[in-house]
Amino acid sequence: MVLAQALRRGVHLPTCAIIFTTFLWGTWWIPLRKLDSTADGAIWFTGVGVLLPALCFVPLMLRRHKRLLAGGWPLVICALSFGVACAFYAEGAMRGNVARVILLFYMTPIWSTLLARVLLAEPITHRRLASIVIGLGGMWILLGGDGSVPLPHDVAEWMGLIAGFAWALAMVYTQINNKLETLEIAGPVFFAFAIVFISTTLIPGGRHWNTDTLNLWLGAVPWIVAIAVIWHLPSIILTLFGGAAVEPGRVAILLMLEVIIGVGSAAMLANEPFGMREGIGAVLVVAAGLCEFMPSSQKFKDV
Numbered sequence: 001m002v003l004a005q006a007l008r009r010g011v012h013l014p015t016c017a018i019i020f021t022t023f024l025w026g027t028w029w030i031p032l033r034k035l036d037s038t039a040d041g042a043i044w045f046t047g048v049g050v051l052l053p054a055l056c057f058v059p060l061m062l063r064r065h066k067r068l069l070a071g072g073w074p075l076v077i078c079a080l081s082f083g084v085a086c087a088f089y090a091e092g093a094m095r096g097n098v099a100r101v102i103l104l105f106y107m108t109p110i111w112s113t114l115l116a117r118v119l120l121a122e123p124i125t126h127r128r129l130a131s132i133v134i135g136l137g138g139m140w141i142l143l144g145g146d147g148s149v150p151l152p153h154d155v156a157e158w159m160g161l162i163a164g165f166a167w168a169l170a171m172v173y174t175q176i177n178n179k180l181e182t183l184e185i186a187g188p189v190f191f192a193f194a195i196v197f198i199s200t201t202l203i204p205g206g207r208h209w210n211t212d213t214l215n216l217w218l219g220a221v222p223w224i225v226a227i228a229v230i231w232h233l234p235s236i237i238l239t240l241f242g243g244a245a246v247e248p249g250r251v252a253i254l255l256m257l258e259v260i261i262g263v264g265s266a267a268m269l270a271n272e273p274f275g276m277r278e279g280i281g282a283v284l285v286v287a288a289g290l291c292e293f294m295p296s297s298q299k300f301k302d303v
Contacts, residue, residue, distance in 0.1 A: 018242035018254045024235040026261025029093040031227040036094050038220045043207035045220040049227040051194045057187030064184050078173035081166045083192030088163035091200045096156020098266035099274055104160035106259050106285050108252040110135050111168035116248045119172050131291040138284030171248035182241045
């Protein structure tokens, strides 16, 4: 009966779409690092993998240009926020420790809840407040548990944290742009992603433009196609589809499953160090997400 009610409300399918994308986002670092290592740190292969989906939307964008122009600044902010979130997340995962970048990204429920309150006037429930407190505790353990100032330690970690905030903003503006179809929003999002991602080459320590590895393109083609078709297209389109129907705070919390997938896959496949501090931080970040499923109907009317 609960499932039938969810289907009638049109909530179940978007929620399932969001949950499915966690498997794609959680393993995204694998093709990214594969292409990056094939190109020996050059932007060419990862850049093409990002640009290809954008080019697929050119015909649709030309046909719907009047509707897109009518989207105005909300659509621009939505696309740029998505672009920054995806580009910084990807670059952070290639530069730094995948697990720590993912965990810092998933401070997102905090930002989503606060932004939804400010921009959408959504109430803050007791469980959402608990989620914020626990999430901040997880961030403190990750960043300041050794007695240092609880701030990101390097560029990759800053990218993860900034990406999380940008993602929260993107989810809010996805709802604001809910009069546009998912595929209409997707075109500007993919182009913003490509532009911001390529622009990260301007940040010291990132991808470079060395052409020496271009002769390796034949071996990179399967991974370029895979990252474009298997990861980029479905993950972003399904996230936009779900984000238009599910409130931003809940989207961020449902995506918490990616923490388990991403951190677990990185520990097994990337042989990255994952100590007690990261483990405790991960537990708290996931616990912050589980607060969404606590029974609560009370709301802070004055928050």
